[in-house]
Structures are given as structure tokens and as C-alpha cells.
Amino acid sequence: MARQFFVGGNFKMNGTQKDLKAIVENLNNAQLDSNAEVVIAPPALYLDFVKQNLNKSTVEVAAQNVFNKPNGAFTGEISASQLQDLGIKWTILGHSERRNELGESDEFVASKTKYALDNGISVIWCCGESKDTRQAGETIKFVENQLAALAKQISESDWKNVVVAYEPIWAIGTGLVATKEQAQEVHAAIRSWLKQNVSDKVAQETRILYGGSVNAKNCKDLAKEEDIDGFLVGGASLKPEFVEIINSKQ
Ligand code: PEP
Incomplete structure (x- = not known):
């Protein structure tokens, strides 16, 4: 498939x-590849x-985070049911800025992912190594550990979302974009890990995005x-060139 x-x-x-209206209007007026699924996270x-x-x-809206508990006394958090109430079907979880700035552990990110999935919210789950980890030659091991923490908490059928x-x-x-090689x-290693530790079906069907200084040029x-199924874009998603990135398969 x-x-x-x-x-x-x-x-x-x-x-x-004002800024967000301009970004959305740019997308509304653009010719977007109808084969590309697009999700924006304000x-x-x-x-x-x-x-x-x-x-x-073809464009959906995502949250940048969601908590792992139902509504209640959790100051500053937002719940899956509140996202559902607004018709929001996606969230990002485990972004490195939250892992590093806010101390979110692999286990906590996995528990939020499980909670979101159980409550009807699909997840863009982020992973990735630091410069030190890459220089130590431990990138694949590091990402595999992040995957293992997730796989421990979600079931095989959860992966479709x-x-x-x-x-x-x-x-x-x-x-500093990663080279395509x-x-x-790393994408191939992630797919291979999914095949060995979850299932061949999950490995074949799971989209693996690349993120990190993606722009219209690269x-x-x-x-x-082969194993790059799209992008998660930060800075360039705020600019008109986001349209070229969406259309990069055309
Ligand atoms: C991101 O924060 O998810 C990201 C990839 O940022 P940038 O594209 O700006 O590197």
C-alpha cells in the first residue's frame, strides 16, 4: 500500500x-497537491x-500538545475532549522543544500518545537525537529507545493513527538540514525497527516524516x-514557501 x-x-x-490569517489565506488561495495530507499546528x-x-x-488543524488526563485540575493543559469539541483531529507530541525545555520523558510522551489515541486524536509523534548523540555514533540506538518507550504503551492497532x-x-x-542520506x-532504521518489534504491516504503513530546517530549496x-513520507516543518511553515514544500512530490 x-x-x-x-x-x-x-x-x-x-x-x-493577523499573522495566522495571512498564513491561512495563503493556503486557501494556493494550488495544493491533492494527494498530500496537510496538517497545521497553531x-x-x-x-x-x-x-x-x-x-x-485537504488541510487539517493540529494541537501542539495534549495532556494524558481527562478534564480537571490541570492548570495550563488542554484535553483530548476539548480538542474533539473543536473538531481538532490531530496533535503533535514529543517535540524535542517540549522534551528538552519542559523535561518530558519518553514514558510521559508515550502515555500522552496513548491517551490521545484512545480518545480519538491522531498523533504526530516526534523523535530525534542531539548533536552529541550523533557525534557519538548513537543516533539509531537513541531513536530506537524512544520508539521502544512508545511501543510499550500503544497497541499494534494504535499505530494506524x-x-x-x-x-x-x-x-x-x-x-543545518540533514543530508538526504x-x-x-534513520528513516529506514525506524521502519526496520517497526517491522521487527511491532509488525510488517505497521512498518509498511506508518508514515515517517523528516523535520529539521526543511525549506523550499531542499x-x-x-x-x-524511499522512506521519507513527508515533512514536519517549523520556520518555513510560517512563510509562503510552505506551499512549495506541500507540493514537493509533484
Ligand atoms: C520543528 O520544530 O518541528 C522543525 C522542524 O523546525 P524547523 O523546520 O524550523 O527546523
Whole structure:
């Protein structure tokens, strides 16, 4: 089964209503590859605003985070049922900025992923190594450990609603994109790990995105790699060139 090309836009903590309206209008007016699944993740405060302004059926809205408990006394968090209430079907989880800045462990990210999936929210689950880990030659082992922590908490059938985003930390927001060979090597290792530890079906069907300084210039080459099924884009998703990244398979 061919895997549908997937492009996520992670707006992070950027944008006002005016900025986001311009970004959404750019997407509304663009000719987007109808074969590409597109998901944009504005700050939580603007999820509904972005959803209301979007009029492209191939573009969905995602949260950047969701908690692992139902509604209640969890100050500052948002719940899966609140996302459902707004018609939001996706969330990003495990972004390295949350893992590193907010101390989210592999286990905590996995428990939030399980909770989101159990409550009808699909997950863009992020993984990826630091520069030190890469220089120590431990990239694959590191990513496999992150995968193992996730696989421990979710079932085989849960994987159909998970998109994996491989995002080397040294490439995020630095302008230092991984080479297509570096990215393909890790993507192939992730697929092989899924085959050995989950199932052949999950390995074949799970989309594996690359993230880290993707832009209009480097996306076409990366998109040609066998195991790169799309991108998670930060900085460039705020710019008009996001359209070229969405269309990079055309
Ligand atoms: C990201 O934060 O998910 C990301 C990939 O950022 P950038 O594209 O800016 O490197």
C-alpha cells in the first residue's frame, strides 16, 4: 500500500490573529497537491481561529500538545475532549522543544500518545537525537529507545493513527538540514525497527516524516528518498514557501 505523502506545519509559539490569517489565506488561495495530507499546528489559543478561517478540505488543524488526563485540575493543559469539541483531529507530541525545555520523558510522551489515541486524536509523534548523540555514533540506538518507550504503551492497532516525525535536534531551526542520506538512513532504521518489534504491516504503513530546517530549496530532494513520507516543518511553515514544500512530490 502506498503511503500518502504528509506535511505538517508546526507554528510553535508564533503568530497573532493577523499573522495566522495571512498564513491561512495563503493556503486557501494556493494550488495544493491533492494527494498530500496537510496538517497545521497553531498555538492552542488560535486552534479554533485557524480552523474557522481555513477552507481547504485537504488541510487539517493540529494541537501542539495534549495532556494524558481527562478534564480537571490541570492548570495550563488542554484535553483530548476539548480538542474533539473543536473538531481538532490531530496533535503533535514529543517535540524535542517540549522534551528538552519542559523535561518530558519518553514514558510521559508515550502515555500522552496513548491517551490521545484512545480518545480519538491522531498523533504526530516526534523523535530525534542531539548533536552529541550523533557525534557519538548513537543516533539509531537513541531513536530506537524512544520508539521502544512508545511501543510499550500503544497497541499494534494504535499505530494506524500515528505519524512518526524524525527530527534531529541539531537540524531544528538551525538551517543545518540533514543530508538526504542521513535522513534516509534513520528513516529506514525506524521502519526496520517497526517491522521487527511491532509488525510488517505497521512498518509498511506508518508514515515517517523528516523535520529539521526543511525549506523550499531542499524539500524536493529529500522527498525522493524511499522512506521519507513527508515533512514536519517549523520556520518555513510560517512563510509562503510552505506551499512549495506541500507540493514537493509533484
Ligand atoms: C520543528 O520544530 O518541528 C522543525 C522542524 O523546525 P524547523 O523546520 O524550523 O527546523
